Amino acid sequence: MSLASFVQQLPKVELHLHLEGAVSASTFADLAALNSVALPKPTAELYSYDNLPDFLKIYDLVCASIKSAADFSRVTFEALERCAVAGARYVELFFSPHAHLAHGVSYSTMLGGVLDGMRRAKEKYGIVCKLIPAHSRELGPERGEQFLDMVLAERMPDVIGIGLDYNEAPFPPAPYVKMYERARSEGLNVTAHAGESGPAENVADSIDLLGVRRIDHGYHVVDDPALIERCKEAGIVFTCCPSTTLATTVWRDLAAPGHAIRRMIEAGLNVTIHSDDPPMFATTLDREYALVMDNFALSPEALKKIALAGLEAAWLDNETKQAWMSEWSAEIDGLLKTELLPN
Template identity: 30%
Template structure:
């Protein structure tokens, strides 16, 4: 069925964090953006995760090279091609329009480029991509509302939800409720980051104030058994990123990850790359890590279908892919050590 063993759904990948070094290098050349290195090889090494401080340094030294509609369109197609090679049959991808405003790049440029990429991925690769732009925590609340309004405006071009990203511990979700009300009134879903570097209160705020349809990360829910039961009762899908959590010291190791406890409690979980270029983890590697913790590939796929915010026609095609695949024939993954 796929080049990498079995079909996958990915619902949590930051496109700026997935840009390939060659594509980023080419964009920097086109746009006259000064990179801190001289070759693609040096760029790949510079972008590779070392620690959180270096990740932030590398992010802000490289991703602002992406400035034009062409850059954003190509970014979608480039990652869709990579994910497809690892078995992805459907993607919901994140971009951060607020971050571009300080560079003088308009929201229209950003939204047009990324949504053009949705169409290009469909035409060139035959893969369905949907987009979930993030409000960056800490931006002016008027900017947050403008971002929500643009997301609604581009709904027919592949935008399916509004997200909230950035510094979770410093900026709780509640103040962003007006922006999410705009999105909800316009027919979009709610997919905030919560429960990654902050605890259960962040998840509770995402549920109560932002009316989350899905939680990005959510792994720290295990600190509150009552919240875990509620997530399971609500069939609230969590976008889990095992290797990202290890890289960012949310957990000490793959073996210590919260995923088995969430699955045992009946919380549906998907597996995702988060920022695959920076964290050096492609979709196959994330799945291998999750399977080493006992995750079942078919259950991960089914959670992806349940959590996806596409239309019913697309969901029906995804279910047909799952029903047509021989999941029982997959070899077992060695347990995490």
């Protein structure tokens, strides 16, 4: 078996995937034409950017192009289909309600379409998906309370938590303490993007003030050795996305000894690997695993550890998690017993 085949067949979870960032360029162009959204570039050049704000401009255009329940069902199904092909068995999917509300799309329409796409993907591929609506930190805490009101008013069993995302550096986590306290009191899981373009302090505040135990990205934790030790002791999970770092962070070379994800793994932090916005960064979940294996000189056994750490970090009930942990571990051990040949 080739290493590429091993990586693809490795059972995985996807904990850091944005629905709107998982739309292929061709589907984006189709929906833009259908819904009268003007595009700034030819289809082949749409997904080209050099920093987080430029990326978010395109991301917002994708959001503007998804209007009907059928559109939401289509992009959800296609995103989960690609996850399944890449070896994902379980997905926790972020989506950005505010970006669709701004274009007159109701939350009910979004949710209905996404749930339909999830149902169709599960029927065809067996892939299980849960939802994490995320608030844009750029909109402020008052809008955040309104966002949470909306999520709670139409809460479905498949909506399992909330996130905090968009342009991080100018918008620290502290203003969202009340929103996060209320979300936790209502039984929602919580996570937050931190330490991607913002400082290590944002990671610390997300943990200390927002009460999260899972940090999305988190790369600037490497700037604070004391925080690294705190995160290790607390078992904080970092959902890292290698390809994204090449456009949205100061770490632009995965092969560099100082790349943040490499340093996080070497420091013993609880790092899991995910794809973030895969078509927008020309990647897939299995490719992200291959990138860290190749660039960080990780063994297949190390990839097993990362895959199972992702499952352990998932917001699943304990009975399901333990059953899958046993099944996946045995399945991966079976793959490891085969001769693994270079690609």
